[in-house]
Amino acid sequence: MIRPICSLTSRRQLLPLLLVAALACTPSPPGVSGAPATSPGPNRAWNPPPGLASHAPDTAATKAEIPTDIEARLAKLTLTDLVDLALRNNPSTRLSWSQAREAAALYGASRGAWFPTLDLQGSFTRLKTVASQGRSAVLQNTYGPALNVSWLLFDIGGRTGQQELSRQALIAANWQHNATLQNVVLLVQSAYFNYVAQKALLEAQRISLAEADTNLQAAEERRKVGVATIADVLQARTARAQARLAFDQTAGARQIARGQLAQSLGYPPNLPYDIDSTAATAPIAAMTDSLDTLLAVAVASRPDLAAARAQVFEAQANVRVARSARLPSLNLSASGGRTYTTTLPNGGNNYTVTLALTVPLFSGFRNEYNQQAAEARVDEAGAQLDLLRQEVTLQVFSSYYSLQTAAQGVRAAEELMASATLSADAARARYKEGVGSVLDLLTAQAALASARSEQVQARQAWYTALAQLSHDTGLLDERGQSGLRLVPDSTHEDSK
Numbered sequence: 001m002i003r004p005i006c007s008l009t010s011r012r013q014l015l016p017l018l019l020v021a022a023l024a025c026t027p028s029p030p031g032v033s034g035a036p037a038t039s040p041g042p043n044r045a046w047n048p049p050p051g052l053a054s055h056a057p058d059t060a061a062t063k064a065e066i067p068t069d070i071e072a073r074l075a076k077l078t079l080t081d082l083v084d085l086a087l088r089n090n091p092s093t094r095l096s097w098s099q100a101r102e103a104a105a106l107y108g109a110s111r112g113a114w115f116p117t118l119d120l121q122g123s124f125t126r127l128k129t130v131a132s133q134g135r136s137a138v139l140q141n142t143y144g145p146a147l148n149v150s151w152l153l154f155d156i157g158g159r160t161g162q163q164e165l166s167r168q169a170l171i172a173a174n175w176q177h178n179a180t181l182q183n184v185v186l187l188v189q190s191a192y193f194n195y196v197a198q199k200a201l202l203e204a205q206r207i208s209l210a211e212a213d214t215n216l217q218a219a220e221e222r223r224k225v226g227v228a229t230i231a232d233v234l235q236a237r238t239a240r241a242q243a244r245l246a247f248d249q250t251a252g253a254r255q256i257a258r259g260q261l262a263q264s265l266g267y268p269p270n271l272p273y274d275i276d277s278t279a280a281t282a283p284i285a286a287m288t289d290s291l292d293t294l295l296a297v298a299v300a301s302r303p304d305l306a307a308a309r310a311q312v313f314e315a316q317a318n319v320r321v322a323r324s325a326r327l328p329s330l331n332l333s334a335s336g337g338r339t340y341t342t343t344l345p346n347g348g349n350n351y352t353v354t355l356a357l358t359v360p361l362f363s364g365f366r367n368e369y370n371q372q373a374a375e376a377r378v379d380e381a382g383a384q385l386d387l388l389r390q391e392v393t394l395q396v397f398s399s400y401y402s403l404q405t406a407a408q409g410v411r412a413a414e415e416l417m418a419s420a421t422l423s424a425d426a427a428r429a430r431y432k433e434g435v436g437s438v439l440d441l442l443t444a445q446a447a448l449a450s451a452r453s454e455q456v457q458a459r460q461a462w463y464t465a466l467a468q469l470s471h472d473t474g475l476l477d478e479r480g481q482s483g484l485r486l487v488p489d490s491t492h493e494d495s496k
Helices: 011-024 079-089 093-113 158-223 230-264 278-281 291-301 303-324 366-432 438-472
Strands: 117-128 139-155 283-286 329-341 346-358 486-487
Touching: 079 093, 079 158, 079 438, 093 158, 139 158, 139 486, 158 303, 158 366, 158 438, 230 438, 278 438, 283 366, 291 303, 291 346, 291 438, 366 438
Parallel strands: none
Antiparallel strands: 117 139, 139 329, 283 486, 329 346
């Protein structure tokens, strides 16, 4: 016969048993809105509760709209409009601005260490004692307000270092925001010139497709009158199919470029818009500044370099903060109030004033190691600054020669275009006169189509290289304007 537990053990024995049983029972993690906390196994997906995805936080990105001042010209946005939209809506700019505002608030908070701290406190205590050893039980209420004051009067570098640390962190965050603006502007300009190039390529492919249709029609007519063979017609059909394939592929690439540009603005890729391509028709210009000048400008103007310098100063200020933890400090604390009790219904005043000198003696070497870590952080920040400076000079060096190469590419592409046009015109005339073969005509037409593509791509490469050099030298402003000094290229005859 099984007897109840209470009959087997006393209450004093039962309590520890219940405590052990409670500790032994590990509760399951709480669920999420009625759904299991995790998936049932490593090979199973977690199923969220219905409606959880719809409870996403309402951020600026989810409700970004076209500003009214730009909406009227949405079908023909200029490059300036695109840059303006991107700087308003791109999450990167919002992120860096939020970080700068956070750093500004922390800088303001660091200055509060110079002021006293005041706290108003109200308390209520009910006290009841047990009657023992001839003493009666006491029931008493104690309550009243109190004002507490705490003030760090003196330390050796702690508050000054913390304030300077926060100040340099704010400066670094602001420079990082400026760098983010330049990065976004470069992203938009690169996407813009790519989209313009894809539109121009599509137009070039359309012309090539129309020429292929004309060549096929000419080959069929010549075959009807017996001056061409079926092989000529088949070759013309093959060339026409290739032109159609190139046109369709370019049309798809144009849509992708359009979506990438919209994405760089902080909008979905299916945004209904189009652009004004005027900015991509400016004449090719030559650089007047030397490479050495641009390198010096980059070192002085790049905002990310300025942020890295501020981070070095921030690390140096942190050394002062860590050192101050090993040094004496003087604190003043005071409190005053009025206490009311059951036996003193009218209350009575009380106060305390404490002036304390704190001298750190031993902390398990924690403060010493913290100072060593802070000093190492200064070396780390200096090394990061040197690495970034090297990266910047290499970027300027590379983009400078990329721009020079792109300018030469534009000249070569225009010469190629002129030569291919003359060759195609001559081949077409010879074929119509019956003295040229269809193979010569198709070869010349293919060379002309390639020359059109080369010309478009060469101009895109130059505009993109110019934007990249402006960015790498730190001269690209938030309006998308380049601070580079350019003069019209006298050796270049602009072709639009």
